[in-house]
Amino acid sequence: MTYGFQFRPYRRRFLRSLTTNHGKWDIREGIILCLTDESGKVSWGEIAPISWFGSETLEQALDFCRQLPEKITNEIIFSIPDELPACQFGFESACGSEFFSMPYALCPMPHAQSFSALLPAGEAALNQWETLWKQGYRTFKWKIGVDAIADELEIFELLIHTLPASTKLRLDANGGLSYEEANLWLWTCDNLKANPELAVEIEFIEQPLPVEQFQQMLELSKSYETAIALDESVATLGQLAACYQQGWRGIFVIKPGIAGSPSRLRKFCQQHQIDTVFSSVFETAIARQAALQLAAELSRNNRAIGFGIDHFFEQEETWFQSLWNDL
Numbered sequence: 001m002t003y004g005f006q007f008r009p010y011r012r013r014f015l016r017s018l019t020t021n022h023g024k025w026d027i028r029e030g031i032i033l034c035l036t037d038e039s040g041k042v043s044w045g046e047i048a049p050i051s052w053f054g055s056e057t058l059e060q061a062l063d064f065c066r067q068l069p070e071k072i073t074n075e076i077i078f079s080i081p082d083e084l085p086a087c088q089f090g091f092e093s094a095c096g097s098e099f100f101s102m103p104y105a106l107c108p109m110p111h112a113q114s115f116s117a118l119l120p121a122g123e124a125a126l127n128q129w130e131t132l133w134k135q136g137y138r139t140f141k142w143k144i145g146v147d148a149i150a151d152e153l154e155i156f157e158l159l160i161h162t163l164p165a166s167t168k169l170r171l172d173a174n175g176g177l178s179y180e181e182a183n184l185w186l187w188t189c190d191n192l193k194a195n196p197e198l199a200v201e202i203e204f205i206e207q208p209l210p211v212e213q214f215q216q217m218l219e220l221s222k223s224y225e226t227a228i229a230l231d232e233s234v235a236t237l238g239q240l241a242a243c244y245q246q247g248w249r250g251i252f253v254i255k256p257g258i259a260g261s262p263s264r265l266r267k268f269c270q271q272h273q274i275d276t277v278f279s280s281v282f283e284t285a286i287a288r289q290a291a292l293q294l295a296a297e298l299s300r301n302n303r304a305i306g307f308g309i310d311h312f313f314e315q316e317e318t319w320f321q322s323l324w325n326d327l
């Protein structure tokens with residue numbers, strides 16, 4: 001198959017900036033791909049890299065797009081190197097996608113209950129969860145490792161005793177804890193979980209330690225009841241396979257947008273039956289549609305998926321039209 005190929009870089013400002021252990025994030029930049037097959041059918045793809053998370057940079061992705069000819073083939077698409085995982089995802093999902101017109105029109109969001117909603121870091125979480133709860137969210141993620149641990153533990157205790165029964169809470173450290181702090185968080189969570197009165201479920205702690213400290217995380221996962229999910233450690237399919245081979249049997253957070261080839265990712269998950277949580281890279285509806293499709297196919301253990309991001313961007317439809325109105 002041969003496709004006519006066009007692309008457009010984009011920039012979108014977050015409605016409020018995103019704070020993680022990696023710092024502040026104000027603008028999402030990416031690339032929208034447009035493929036037209038021999039019969040004139042148009043399909044869309046999106047490259048949404050996060051270089052500080054382990055993917056290529058936006059510049060590398062743009063360089064790759066710029067050096068491509070105006071007509072590209074499946075051979076080109078399926079031989080994109082592993083160093084460009086967000087490109088692999090964007091191109092492969094574009095040639096498999098079934099968007100005939102504007103993509104958002106065919107992308108109804110599933111019910112909020114299947115999604116995890118991101119709470120703001122720090123004390124703001126205490127005032128924000130209720131709005132999200134009213135929108136239907138029942139699983140929340142809260143960033144830790146952002147402020148001093150004593151303050152965060154205090155807010156955490158308040159949060160745990162404020163959230164309604166049957167809420168699930170995930171704690172995401174983005175690799176920002178020391179070994180001692182990770183032990184303290186896991187110990188605190190184990191103690192809370194041991195209390196039969198506790199109505200909130202602490203689902204897991206995500207990426208407590210930096211990527212280099214895999215062995216310590218493996219050891220922690222065997223020492224505590226509270227589950228650990230790897231995220232930064234398994235940003236790409238290559239890293240995911242390596243952690244699996246070194247014995248990781250905890251949870252894997254998969255961000256399809258930067259994981260690499262969706263067909264190879266699908267094969268790996270099916271073959272090894274790993275416990276996965278699918279998560280967003282703050283992509284637009286185009287990459288989201290492809291990522292959600294993978295999540296629906298490959299999610300196990302009834303885990304909410306981390307795409308509860310509607311409240312982070314302006315209205316999508318107007319934005320997309322303004323990006324592409326010169327086509």
Ligand code: MG
Pocket residue numbers: 172174206207231232253
């Ligand atoms: Mg994470």
